[in-house]
Amino acid sequence: MDHQDLSFHLARHVARTRFEDLPQGAVDAAKKSVLDLLGVSLAASGTIPAIKGVMEFVRAHGGSPHCGVLGFEDRLPPAMAAFANGAMAHCLDYDDVAPDGNHASSSLIPAVLAVAEFKGGVSGKQLITAVALGQDIFLRLRRSLHQRLDWLVTTVLGVFSATAAVSYVLASGEDKIAHSLGIATLGSSGTLEMRFGTGSDLGELYAGFVAKNAVMAGMLAAAGITGVQKVFEGQAGIMPVYFGNDYDRSKVLDGLGEDFYGRAMQYKPWPVCGIANTYIHAVLQVVREKRIHPGDIVAIRPFVGDFQQRMCKPLNERRRPGGAMDARFSLPFCLAVAAVYGDVKVEHFGTASLADPAVLAMTDKVTPIDDSAFDWVGAMPEARVEIDLNHGETVVATSEGTPGSASNPLGWDDLVGKFHHCASLAANPKPPATLVKVTDMLSELEGLDDATKLMRLICEPSNLR
Incomplete structure (x- = not known):
């Protein structure tokens, strides 16, 4: 031995x-x-x-x-x-x-x-x-x-x-x-x-x-x-x-x-706790396909296992997150953002969104259902969400085909688009031409003789450009 x-x-x-x-x-x-x-x-x-x-x-x-x-x-x-x-x-x-x-x-x-x-x-x-x-x-x-x-x-x-x-x-x-x-x-x-x-x-x-x-x-x-x-x-x-x-x-x-x-490795389409991506996809998919407006929604019921329950309890606290990271780890808030805005972006976790009456009203409609079938054992579990509509219909959505998952991975071009959007939010944004040079350099990284060039390019002071 x-x-x-x-x-x-x-x-x-x-x-x-x-x-x-x-x-x-x-x-x-x-x-x-x-x-x-x-x-x-x-x-x-x-x-x-x-x-x-x-x-x-x-x-x-x-x-x-x-x-x-x-x-x-x-x-x-x-x-x-x-x-x-x-x-x-x-x-x-x-x-x-x-x-x-x-x-x-x-x-x-x-x-x-x-x-x-x-x-x-x-x-x-x-x-x-x-x-x-x-x-x-x-x-x-x-x-x-x-x-x-x-x-x-x-x-x-x-x-x-x-x-x-x-x-x-x-x-x-x-x-x-x-x-x-x-x-x-x-x-x-x-x-x-x-x-x-x-x-x-x-x-x-x-x-x-x-x-x-x-x-x-x-x-x-x-x-x-x-x-x-x-x-x-x-x-x-x-x-x-x-x-x-x-x-x-x-x-x-x-x-x-x-x-x-x-x-x-998997890459995220939305800026939230990884397991929330599957639930967001379920909500966005059905909201977009059926053209559901926020006012049409009476209730949202995500089925949650052991880990996801931590993102939902205590429920009143999770419905009113006090900061951006707490909001990203709140399943009720994440689903409310998806239902109200029809997307989930970095900007949706700023101070204004945390206090948005429409989002907060939607969080009150999110009631998690404990279900051990969605416990996290090994690979990240799938998701199931039921949405009650005001005309009496209940629609069911699942996480099948979640972007960024093994079955639907984000490709290089997807990540380049994500990079450009994220870089536009930087404390000191770089010119688009510089960002293109960065992504081009990374696409051919194995041919780069000195990786220092990458950080020098992306961190170069404005007055040297």
């Missing part, structure tokens, strides 16, 4: 992987994820109030101006840049998502971009490989666990996948990669109370903490700092302490280096 801790297997995997080892699906997904994340981060820079506090913090703790900050013209040390860009990455809940939930990229990509810009000379192929490795490692660790409603595994496990990717960019050897994972244990934290609770900015900003910790772990290990040796499976490792040893190590190791799970 193999007695090596999982961390050593993962370190060996990272040290030995090259771009040529990646299947085309993993390459395509990595490029899509970078494009998607840059766009949603730019949108967050200009629409999320909490980013003002983040920027005040990083400016007060700045240092050598190595790395760009999306949506702003600041340049910061790598850890602070990773924190700022990571803080924006998940703000809108618009970043990519795994088929079984959780967000691999929102901490991974900001960390990788910061270290690549700091190091310089990191090729597009190396950047793609780092992202593909991080996505694969995250999904392997995530899928080794049963579905849980306690730890926020995006942060608890995401720090390890992001650290592994950072160490790849730094070209650390196998030993130092293993040490970086050991150091990353100090950044492995976070519970789902960040999502289930209300009134906090942390549900928006958490990826920044993970990205910063990943940069620190990778760079400290590269500088010779040693870390915990048995990261995951020691007597007080992550698996026994956090998860009671309720994991399947074969799901981490089987096919390692052959199958890269990031190929299955």
Whole structure:
């Protein structure tokens, strides 16, 4: 029996992987994820109030101006840049998502971009490989666990996948990669109370903490700092302490280096909690097909499983979210927005929409129905919604064909359109010609000799254009 801790297997995997080892699906997904994340981060820079506090913090703790900050013209040390860009990455809940939930990229990509810009000379192929490795490692660790409603595994496990990717960019050897994972244990934290609770900015900003910790772990290990040796499976490792040893190590190791799970990443059509997309699609589909107007609707009944129930209870509180992130995690509010506006956009979660009498009146018509058939076990569950109309008809809608799902994925052109809309909302919007150069550069990322050119282009000060 193999007695090596999982961390050593993962370190060996990272040290030995090259771009040529990646299947085309993993390459395509990595490029899509970078494009998607840059766009949603730019949108967050200009629409999320909490980013003002983040920027005040990083400016007060700045240092050598190595790395760009999306949506702003600041340049910061790598850890602070990773924190700022990571803080924006998940703000809108618009970043990519795994088929079984959780967000691999929102901490991974900001960390990788910061270290690549700091190091310089990191090729597009190396950047793609780092992202593909991080996505694969995250999904392997995530899928080794049963579905849980306690730890926020995006942060608890995401720090390890992001650290592994950072160490790849730094070209650390196998030993130092293993040490970086050991150091990353100090950044492995976070519970789902960040999502289930209300009134906090942390549900928006958490990826920044993970990205910063990943940069620190990778760079400290590269500088010779040693870390915990048995990261995951020691007597007080992550698996026994956090998860009671309720994991399947074969799901981490089987096919390692052959199958890269990031190929299955999904991209969101709407800026809400991933599982809400299926319900939104159901509502929008029937509203558009039957030309249902808001005044026609008497009641909306979404059928909800265990996780979705957290998005509905306490019902009165979920019907009146106090902030944008709470609104994105409120199923009644999301469905009300879809029914009233006939779409769901970033702009629909601003202050005006949160107080829109038409939307609030519609939230009062949303009554969830608990149904264990929609519990989240493995892949993200489907959705069912019933809508009562004022002439006595009840229409039934399902999530079949949800945009962004495995059966109806968003393509490159879809994501380019999403990027341009998001970039238009940035704190400091770039000219359309610059945005076209960015998307063109990303479409041919594997041919880029220095990935620093990407961040330089998108973060270039206005007076230099």
